[in-house]
Amino acid sequence: MKSILALLALLIGLPVSAAQLTVELDHASKTWQTADLLKHPDAQTVQIVDDVSYKRNMTYRAVPLAVLLPGITPENHLQAVALDGFAAELTAAPVLQKHGARAWLAVEDPAHPWPALADGKPSAGPFYLVWTDPKAGNISPEQWPFQISGIKQLKTVAERFPALLPDPKLSANDPVNQGFALFQKNCLACHRLNGAGDAQVGPDLNIPYNPTEYFGGDFLKRYIRDPQSLRHWPQAKMPAFAASVLPDSELELLVGYLKHMAGRKQQP
CATH class of the missing domain: 2.60.40.420 (Cupredoxins -  blue copper proteins)
Structure with a gap:
């Protein structure tokens, strides 16, 4: 038992490594690497007030999610899939907004990892959907999926x-x-x-x-x-x-x- 606990502690303490995000749309598919997203021309530093997952103000390097979804229209439907099986259903309209509540894909930099979500747990990385001014769009906590591994275009629920x-x-x-x-x-x-x-x-x-x-x-x-x-x-x-x-x-x-x-x- 002690050896298992020691192994878990070691794994939790390992440094964050680069990851990849797969975006699967009806008309296109692309896999993004952490480094490519961090240096994306639209990437910027965003301040998130009262972050849903961390319960405090946070700062991220992030890309507007809309720029990673070429050809998507407000009528389309998306799903963000997390590493733990969480599958957030997202209507495309709010994700595409450029004013008011705005969706960002926060990217965890392996050189500057985010804090753990709780004791003994990993961070919200490698990719996390965050919102600036979420109250303007009545964005719910379930629309803040973290540990995202992929985003898919799907038919409606x-x-x-x-x-x-x-x-x-x-x-x-x-x-x-x-x-x-x-x-x-x-x-x-x-x-x-x-x-x-x-x-x-x-x-x-x-x-x-x-x-x-x-x-x-x-x-x-x-x-x-x-x-x-x-x-x-x-x-x-x-x-x-x-x-x-x-x-x-x-x-x-x-x-x-x-x-x-x-x-x-x-x-x-």
């Missing part, structure tokens, strides 16, 4: 995973469909539902049971607000969704979608 869809008889602006949009933005990066989705971090939210079936009263909402306040353990990964990120009205819509899907179970 609804096209790829019909098992996630609410009853088709509902109107487009029905509260359940509004909740579905919030589920995609806030939950799908970590969770699957009915076996549908690409994430490999959290449990399925409908099979075998939907959380609305085993959380009584307002406990599900309380859990989403602050998971550690209900079930505390050191290895927990689910973040807290504060009202500033997910207002009460949106939380209600999200839970409404989950309740609806409890009646639409499909075995994967």
Whole structure:
């Protein structure tokens, strides 16, 4: 046991090495090396106020994400895949914005590595999607994927995973469909539902049971607000969704979608 712990400590303490990022678009594919991104003509130093992952102000060498996505239009859909299986679904429109909330690919320099996210954990590198002025675009914490290994252009979530869809008889602006949009933005990066989705971090939210079936009263909402306040353990990964990120009205819509899907179970 001591030898295993010693090995882990050694690995965690190893210097950061150069990495590569694969960008796969319908019309083009390119693999970027750390060094190429650090010296990219559009790279600049950006200041991030109250960084979502580090919980403090941070400074990064970063490239506007839009310049790495030639030919992408606001109607397209993207997915950022992380080393740990986190798969952030991203509508292209906010990523392409040049004003207000702006997306940047922060690049970890092996010569100047970023701090660890927590004791015994690696940094947010090698690549991290950060935002300047995120409040201007209502950017959620799930739209800040770190330890990114690749970015893909994909069909929309609804096209790829019909098992996630609410009853088709509902109107487009029905509260359940509004909740579905919030589920995609806030939950799908970590969770699957009915076996549908690409994430490999959290449990399925409908099979075998939907959380609305085993959380009584307002406990599900309380859990989403602050998971550690209900079930505390050191290895927990689910973040807290504060009202500033997910207002009460949106939380209600999200839970409404989950309740609806409890009646639409499909075995994967």
